[in-house]
Amino acid sequence: MNRIDIRFASLKQQNRKALIPFITAGDPSREMTVPLLHALVAAGADVLELGVPFSDPMADGPTIQRASERALKLGVSLRSVLDMVAEFRKQDTTTPVVLMGYGNPIEAMGWAAFAQRAALVGVDGVLTVDFPPEESHDAFEHLQRHNIAPIFLLAPTTKESRIAQVAKLARGYVYYVSLKGVTGSGSIDLSAIEEKMPQLRKHIKLPIGVGFGIRDASTAKAVAALCDGVVVGSRIVQEIEDSNAQNVLENVGRLVKELSVAIR
Amino acid sequence: MSYNYPDLSGHFGQFGGTYMAETLIPAVEELAAQYAHYQHDAEFKAELAYELKHYVGRPSPIYHAKRLSQHLGGAQIYLKREDLNHTGAHKINSAMGQALLAKRMGKKRVIAETGAGMHGVATATVAARFGMECIVYMGAEDIHRQAQNVFRMKLLGATVVPVESGSKTLKDACNEAIRDWVTNVESTFYIFGTAAGPHPYPMMVRDFQSIVGTEAKIQMPEMVGRQPDILLACVGGGSNAIGLFYPYIDVPNVRMIGVEAGGYGIASGKHAAPLTANAKVGVLHGNKVNLMQDENGQIIETHSISAGLDYPGVGPEHCLLKDIGRAEYVAINDDEAIAAFDALCRFEGIIPALESSHALAHAMKIAPTMSKDKVLLVNLSGRGDKDMQTVAKVKGITL
Ligand SMILES: Cc1ncc(COP(=O)(O)O)c(C=O)c1O
Numbered sequence: 013m014n015r016i017d018i019r020f021a022s023l024k025q026q027n028r029k030a031l032i033p034f035i036t037a038g039d040p041s042r043e044m045t046v047p048l049l050h051a052l053v054a055a056g057a058d059v060l061e062l063g064v065p066f067s068d069p070m071a072d073g074p075t076i077q078r079a080s081e082r083a084l085k086l087g088v089s090l091r092s093v094l095d096m097v098a099e100f101r102k103q104d105t106t107t108p109v110v111l112m113g114y115g116n117p118i119e120a121m122g123w124a125a126f127a128q129r130a131a132l133v134g135v136d137g138v139l140t141v142d143f144p145p146e147e148s149h150d151a152f153e154h155l156q157r158h159n160i161a162p163i164f165l166l167a168p169t170t171k172e173s174r175i176a177q178v179a180k181l182a183r184g185y186v187y188y189v190s191l192k193g194v195t196g197s198g199s200i201d202l203s204a205i206e207e208k209m210p211q212l213r214k215h216i217k218l219p220i221g222v223g224f225g226i227r228d229a230s231t232a233k234a235v236a237a238l239c240d241g242v243v244v245g246s247r248i249v250q251e252i253e254d255s256n257a258q259n260v261l262e263n264v265g266r267l268v269k270e271l272s273v274a275i276r
Numbered sequence: 277m278s279y280n281y282p283d284l285s286g287h288f289g290q291f292g293g294t295y296m297a298e299t300l301i302p303a304v305e306e307l308a309a310q311y312a313h314y315q316h317d318a319e320f321k322a323e324l325a326y327e328l329k330h331y332v333g334r335p336s337p338i339y340h341a342k343r344l345s346q347h348l349g350g351a352q353i354y355l356k357r358e359d360l361n362h363t364g365a366h367k368i369n370s371a372m373g374q375a376l377l378a379k380r381m382g383k384k385r386v387i388a389e390t391g392a393g394m395h396g397v398a399t400a401t402v403a404a405r406f407g408m409e410c411i412v413y414m415g416a417e418d419i420h421r422q423a424q425n426v427f428r429m430k431l432l433g434a435t436v437v438p439v440e441s442g443s444k445t446l447k448d449a450c451n452e453a454i455r456d457w458v459t460n461v462e463s464t465f466y467i468f469g470t471a472a473g474p475h476p477y478p479m480m481v482r483d484f485q486s487i488v489g490t491e492a493k494i495q496m497p498e499m500v501g502r503q504p505d506i507l508l509a510c511v512g513g514g515s516n517a518i519g520l521f522y523p524y525i526d527v528p529n530v531r532m533i534g535v536e537a538g539g540y541g542i543a544s545g546k547h548a549a550p551l552t553a554n555a556k557v558g559v560l561h562g563n564k565v566n567l568m569q570d571e572n573g574q575i576i577e578t579h580s581i582s583a584g585l586d587y588p589g590v591g592p593e594h595c596l597l598k599d600i601g602r603a604e605y606v607a608i609n610d611d612e613a614i615a616a617f618d619a620l621c622r623f624e625g626i627i628p629a630l631e632s633s634h635a636l637a638h639a640m641k642i643a644p645t646m647s648k649d650k651v652l653l654v655n656l657s658g659r660g661d662k663d664m665q666t667v668a669k670v671k672g673i674t675l
Pocket of ligand 1: 288365391392393394395469470471510511512513514515516518576583585629631632657658659
């Protein structure tokens with residue numbers, strides 16, 4: 013068991029859904045990331061997704077692209093993101109942290125060195141958007157050795173045979189991308205999610221989180237009713253962009269509180 | 277034949293693969309399956325052959341650059357005239373093949389990324405030819421330096437979308453095209469411009485471009501009684517180079533040299549020559565390749581005077597050919613490319629693309645060191661009309 017399994021088990025016992033907010037590490041500043049993570053937890057976050065900035069975020073819309081650019085401009089690297097997690101763990105030893113990003117920064121560090129350091133600082137899961145299971149064998153071995161969950165995406169376009177394949181490899185939870193598109197785009201089609209869910213559940217025994225396109229409390233509530241966890245990214249990153257150093261913790265806290273109350 | 281790549285999952289040794297977001301995995305799998313089928317379909321092959329002959333104008337001739345060779349005083353330089361294709365570059369060989377596939381797959385909307393604009397023009401052209409909607413993504417920087425090609429695409433009915441993110445060049449156009457594809461995956465065929473990207477693109481684009489080498493293999497013996505000693509081609513993503521090289525891989529004693537963009541020089545760090553500079557292996561745009569990146573795995577900005585070569589990666593098959601020693605890779609700097617551009621204009625009355633000028637520049641460098649009976653075949657991948665603005669600027673002239 014790692015923190016993700018423990019967290020979902022306890023949520024299940026309480027018959028509650030997980031709120032999984034996403035922020036980009038180093039946005040709006042290096043110093044603000046750890047306080048933001050604590051603020052997310054205080055406002056009701058159950059699992060944290062921390063974005064590792066990348067120069068070419070192909071799966072992201074403009075909002076998260078800009079966050080990534082801001083962080084890179086400040087020189088934020090995978091190593092500094094790991095340091096931020098270490099800092100966060102000084103005060104919070106229970107909230108699961110999942111790193112989300114693209115494979116190349118990890119490739120550059122080396123999966124062995126990355127997995128070792130990530131485990132040491134208290135990372136619980138890793139999601140690399142552009143590394144499908146087919147290309148993840150090496151990555152996996154290193155993550156598994158350190159009890160870090162490989163988190164996989166499934167999409168509306170994913171065929172049943174692949175769902176079964178991913179189910180065998182996934183740990184922690186599975187992230188269902190609720191729409192065809194990049195982060196922050198479009199609006200969610202609830203009935204399509206509802207339709208897909210039985211097929212997902214048939215193969216996946218892990219909790220299923222749903223994300224992409226969730227921008228407000230009422231959508232979060234409706235989505236939560238269909239799955240085990242709701243991922244909210246661009247809306248929170250937008251709030252960070254629209255805030256200043258004085259009010260960002262308060263603004264983000266208020267938004268996340270609204271979402272967490274809605275899904276309870 | 278001992279050389280047999282890629283494997284079924286699209287790997288060229290450690291390179292290549294399918295590093296894509298989940299939403300697009302079914303799309304590339306479907307494409308691979310459809311291509312595997314139509315590649316051997318008699319009717320598909322006949323239609324492609326017809327279009328290449330009557331629409332593109334193939335076969336492209338091989339031309340002996342006699343005056344230039346004489347001037348250099350060494351090996352004989354021959355040019356494979358891809359610049360004479362309809363639309364003025366090799367790009368249409370692959371755009372045509374992909375458009376015919378798109379048609380069979382029932383896709384009515386095609387998208388493309390473009391750097392120099394030649395692939396964008398080729399895509400806009402075949403889209404017009406077959407009545408498809410066409411969206412071309414192009415870096416804002418490239419839109420500026422290749423304004424003529426932007427106008428050509430628009431005349432052909434395409435929508436050109438400026439990309440303002442990152443370095444505003446080819447790699448960013450590629451990111452944006454991928455974002456479009458992920459959003460419109462069901463209706464849209466991504467006509468990829470080079471022999472890179474997720475499987476099956478590196479293989480499929482190579483196969484479509486191999487017409488270049490296949491023709492040369494027949495033409496050279498007719499012209500000089502034998503195959504060339506050395507093949508040369510510029511390498512951006514690597515499609516014109518692999519198109520010339522691939523049919524020759526099993527021909528012994530034919531050397532192959534891929535010429536990358538040296539920009540301000542390898543030592544300056546401002547170049548687009550991942551193979552020459554021994555760039556670390558990494559993952560971008562769906563494949564694992566030698567990739568220009570910093571120590572943290574962030575892709576770094578490249579520089580080349582030629583927009584079509586201004587890309588931090590390179591196709592996976594070239595990475596493999598370098599690894600196994602079958603092909604060599606060198607870099608030519610901006611100023612050397614301009615000198616070769618001038619030379620071809622003056623000695624032969626041919627205005628080459630700045631991309632192709634890189635391959636020519638290296639041929640001009642080595643020709644004088646070789647005896648007069650040696651034969652160099654340069655892939656003249658495109659014509660230079662699009663580069664008037666850039667060349668004029670280098671020469672301090674305002675048009
Ligand atoms: C004339 C010409 N040659 C070469 C290239 C480089 O592409 P590749 O390496 O795929 O042949 C381009 C790309 O725009 C081009 O326009």
